[in-house]
Amino acid sequence: MKRFGIKAYYAKMVLWISIAILLIITALSAVVYINTQKLLVKNEYASNQKILFQVKYNMAFMDDTISSLCKSLYLNSDVGAVMYATQENMVDVATRLNKVTSSITSTNPYIHSITIYNRNLDQTYNAGSPVFFEDQLLDTMYHSEQLPPKMKPIFRNIGKLVNRESKPEHVFSYMMYETSTDGLKPEGVIVINVRSEWLLDNIRLINMIDKRKGDNIFLLDQSGEYLADGTSDNGMMQWLKSDLADYKATHQDAGADGFFESKHGGTPYLVTYSSVESAGMTLLKTQPILEVYRYIASLRTSIIVITLIALILAFFISILISRRIYRPFGNLVNAIRRDRPRGAGENEVIDEISYLNNVYRQSMEELELFYKEKHDNKDVMRHYWLSRLLDERFTISRDELLVLFKEMRISLSPEASYAVCMLKIDNYKEFQQAFSAKDKEMFRFALLNIASEIVARTYPNEGIDMKEDHVLLIVSLPEQDGAYPSELVTLLTEAQENFSRFFKVTFTASISDKTDTLSGLHSLYNQTLDQAMYRLHLGHGSIITYARIRKNAESKKSGYSKELEEWLVETIKSGNVAAMKEVLANLFGEMETLNYHNALVSIIRLVNTAIEALEDAKIPAAPSLQIASIGRRILEKETMAEIHRIIRGGLQDSINKEPAENTDTLNSFVVDAVTEYIHNNYQDLSLSMPSIASMMKISSRSLSKIYKEATNLSIPDMINGVRLTKAAELLIQEDLSVYEVVQKVGFTNETYFFSLFKKKYKVTPKEYALQRNVNKIN
Numbered sequence: 001m002k003r004f005g006i007k008a009y010y011a012k013m014v015l016w017i018s019i020a021i022l023l024i025i026t027a028l029s030a031v032v033y034i035n036t037q038k039l040l041v042k043n044e045y046a047s048n049q050k051i052l053f054q055v056k057y058n059m060a061f062m063d064d065t066i067s068s069l070c071k072s073l074y075l076n077s078d079v080g081a082v083m084y085a086t087q088e089n090m091v092d093v094a095t096r097l098n099k100v101t102s103s104i105t106s107t108n109p110y111i112h113s114i115t116i117y118n119r120n121l122d123q124t125y126n127a128g129s130p131v132f133f134e135d136q137l138l139d140t141m142y143h144s145e146q147l148p149p150k151m152k153p154i155f156r157n158i159g160k161l162v163n164r165e166s167k168p169e170h171v172f173s174y175m176m177y178e179t180s181t182d183g184l185k186p187e188g189v190i191v192i193n194v195r196s197e198w199l200l201d202n203i204r205l206i207n208m209i210d211k212r213k214g215d216n217i218f219l220l221d222q223s224g225e226y227l228a229d230g231t232s233d234n235g236m237m238q239w240l241k242s243d244l245a246d247y248k249a250t251h252q253d254a255g256a257d258g259f260f261e262s263k264h265g266g267t268p269y270l271v272t273y274s275s276v277e278s279a280g281m282t283l284l285k286t287q288p289i290l291e292v293y294r295y296i297a298s299l300r301t302s303i304i305v306i307t308l309i310a311l312i313l314a315f316f317i318s319i320l321i322s323r324r325i326y327r328p329f330g331n332l333v334n335a336i337r338r339d340r341p342r343g344a345g346e347n348e349v350i351d352e353i354s355y356l357n358n359v360y361r362q363s364m365e366e367l368e369l370f371y372k373e374k375h376d377n378k379d380v381m382r383h384y385w386l387s388r389l390l391d392e393r394f395t396i397s398r399d400e401l402l403v404l405f406k407e408m409r410i411s412l413s414p415e416a417s418y419a420v421c422m423l424k425i426d427n428y429k430e431f432q433q434a435f436s437a438k439d440k441e442m443f444r445f446a447l448l449n450i451a452s453e454i455v456a457r458t459y460p461n462e463g464i465d466m467k468e469d470h471v472l473l474i475v476s477l478p479e480q481d482g483a484y485p486s487e488l489v490t491l492l493t494e495a496q497e498n499f500s501r502f503f504k505v506t507f508t509a510s511i512s513d514k515t516d517t518l519s520g521l522h523s524l525y526n527q528t529l530d531q532a533m534y535r536l537h538l539g540h541g542s543i544i545t546y547a548r549i550r551k552n553a554e555s556k557k558s559g560y561s562k563e564l565e566e567w568l569v570e571t572i573k574s575g576n577v578a579a580m581k582e583v584l585a586n587l588f589g590e591m592e593t594l595n596y597h598n599a600l601v602s603i604i605r606l607v608n609t610a611i612e613a614l615e616d617a618k619i620p621a622a623p624s625l626q627i628a629s630i631g632r633r634i635l636e637k638e639t640m641a642e643i644h645r646i647i648r649g650g651l652q653d654s655i656n657k658e659p660a661e662n663t664d665t666l667n668s669f670v671v672d673a674v675t676e677y678i679h680n681n682y683q684d685l686s687l688s689m690p691s692i693a694s695m696m697k698i699s700s701r702s703l704s705k706i707y708k709e710a711t712n713l714s715i716p717d718m719i720n721g722v723r724l725t726k727a728a729e730l731l732i733q734e735d736l737s738v739y740e741v742v743q744k745v746g747f748t749n750e751t752y753f754f755s756l757f758k759k760k761y762k763v764t765p766k767e768y769a770l771q772r773n774v775n776k777i778n
Contacts, residue, residue: 008351010326017318022311029307033300041270044287045259048272052283055217059276062110062172066194067151069108070176074190076100082125083116083188093125101127112171115191128193135191137173142185148175152280155196155227170196170227196227215287222280239264240284244273261289332356382408386464389474389518390525401518411460412476418521419484420512421461421473421492422528423451425505426540427676428469429636443503444471450502451495458487470532474521477514485511486733489543493729496541500680508535509543533596539639541679552595559602560590565609572613575655581648585712588644603634603643610647614654625650645671645710670696670703671710675718682722683746689715723747724760731769738765 073079078096085093097116105111105128113128115135124135137156141148148154153172160169171193177186218237219227224245226237243262248254256275261268268289275282333352336359385408388394396404401414412418425431425443435443448463448471455461460476477484492509500506510532512524527546534549535542546553564587571580587606591599607630614621624633624646637643645668674692681687692715693700707715723745730741739750747753754764761768 009353010322010330012351013322013326014315014318017322018315021314021318025307025310025314029303033303041259041289044270045272048259048270048285048287049257049274051217052272052274052285055283056274056276059281062194063153063276065108066153066172066174066192069104069111070151070174070190070192073100073104073114073192074176079116079190080188083118083190084120085118086120088121088123097125097127110195112169112193112195115189115193117189117191119185119187119189137175137191138189141175141189147177147179147186149222149280151176152222153194155221155225158193172196215285218284218286220282220284227281236264236286240271240286243271244282244284382410383464386410386462386474390464390472390521394519394522410462411456412462412474413460414518416460416476417479417514417516418518418524419475419477419488419514420521420524420528421451421455421475421488422470422510422512422525422532423447423473423492423495424470424508424510424532424535426507426535426638428638431469431505441465443505446503447471447499447507448473450499451492454495454498455488455491458491459484472525472528479516484514485545485547489545489729490733492543496543497683500541504680506541506676506680508532508538508540511543511545513546530596535638536596536599536640537592539641539679540676552593552599555593555595555598557590557594558598559594559605560587564590565606568606569609569613569616572610572619572651572655573617575617575619577652577655580651580655581712584644584648584651588640592640599640603640607634607647610651614651619654622650622653625654641675642668642672649710667706667710670698670706674703674707674715675711678715678719678722682719682726683744685746685748687719687746719746720756721760724757727753727757727765728761728768731765741765 078100082093082096097114101114104114111128113126115127115138116125117123117135117138118125124138126135136158137148137154151174153174155170155172158169158171159166174192174194175189176192177189179186216233216236218240220241221227224241226241239262243260247260247262251260256277257273259270259272262271263269270287270289272285272287273282330352333355336356385404398414404410405412405414425447431440431443444465444467448465451471451473452461452463455473455475461473464472464474466472475484475488488511492511496507496509510528512527512531515521515524531544531546531549534544534552537549537552538544564583568580568583568587571583591602591606594602607625611621611625611630614625624630630646630650633646634643637646649668673696677692677695678687689704690700693703696703704715707713707718711718713721727741727745727747730736730744731738736744742750742753757765757768763771
């Protein structure tokens, strides 16, 4: 075997613990870093919002001030006189305009000019600009279908002449008017033009402050156009306008204020926006995201350094933990290597676990071989002598017998009487197919052990594995024990319950009469073989004694009645399925009273009669009734109930011309399984049709229909019938109270049990037990 060198398993422990800690620390660091990024973006958004809210406040203040000024000017008598005059008096107009201008511009230095339009004279008057300045906004208003908004800022370039050159002049224009009585155009209009410099300079100042960081602030009007002096980047402005529209279109929950991330010219930006509802404008602020993340560069470096330090510490901690965990494990490996001789194949072991696994496997093989040799040497001789006891030619003196029993540790008493119990496995064909030879041997061994231990509580006994489908118990009985059959029935019933519960396999028991000599065991064994054949009548899981089959064994009847046979033929030819089932049930009822051989002959006769009747009626026989298969199938079945179902299903399928496999095979298996399950689990308090349907993965309705059609019994009736039968047996076989019997057979309601019992047996449980015991004495 290779030396472990660096201790392979220890190295794996260090590696995996280190990897686990690495993953945890890395994940935590990533979570901290990502959350820090998100938090920083949110904080930066909050900071940007504060800047935008300041500009927003200035705009709202301007809007409120100008709106109030519009209202006051519109109601001013001097303005009204100019706006609604019917005759033009330029001296009066100049006086009134100077008066208005001096009062407004002195208190509102940001007012650029005032324009008054008189529709009656179709004349425009201006204060603060050329008197007869032609205002394009008014011209558009009176030549357009749609009126401009009242007291809402309209950003425009009115232009001005300087040395005969037109230069831009940006203003915010507020209009105030009332529509005329004809509901078309207003009688007069007042326009207040506000200098845009103070607002644009405010934005420009903020941009200059943040310019080194790449930040910019933009302003959109009601129509989505920029309010700018032409000094901004037009490409960025168009990109920003388009991305804002796309963001609001794709995010239906986007509010008046918010932020999003986008990319322009390969640079990612954080875009913050805020709406000025009163002015109908939108403020935008762009900020490079890399500039935002620059603040966490130092934090990222710190996280990486801390993570590396933690990983180094984790590596040393994992070494310490692994060493502490590995120490007893390593000591064990070294102790085994030191004390155990080196075996073949150990050179291929590459680590400690493989080595221990190899050592354990070899040790178990050696131990199993030891126990097998010990068991074989002991049990072979013991089984040989027990088998010899069943040989009719076996003769040995009493003294030799005593020595033999002592040496072989046989617990039988040479002075006692004996009985033989044969335990025959049910559904043996399926049992053979389901298990290997080794598993079948294990099942027989378990069956012998369980039955022998339970019977040994009352009677000493020895078990013999007869191979194939049955095992034997040779039971030692007291000479004066006349009640041993009922006591053995009780003990074997308990053995059936335990064996079925643990191994899900049932067996039929056959109990012989009593003999006073060992030489009589051979005949008792043959008796149990003969009695076991009556499983055909009594069914799986039955316990057969001669008293129970006496009427059948001594029956002089050779078969069923001719009249019933003729009636069956008529029902087949007429195609009356219901009548056929009834006649068939009566026929099998008569065959249940026959002895085994006559019953078997009668079944074969019944099958031949049914096939002939189908041929006479020119009805094709279902596959299950084909001559080539029916004989084999019947001989394979162990109980009359199974044969009854096969014949009935085949006849029904033949008459109805339905696929036989569906009802004869599938439904037959379902019915057999349900019946066997009920017999094995009748003590279960939760046993019911829904629980059985759930166990078999079939709906309760379908299961009920299949079982009812096959047996003419409902599943609840079958459960109650089995429980009542078992209760009747317990009442006469054991000294139990009625309440104990009720609990033992699976009923939960004592009153309901009394009602069912009296309905079936016409007497109360106590009366039934008393009558049977009196009959037994007589």
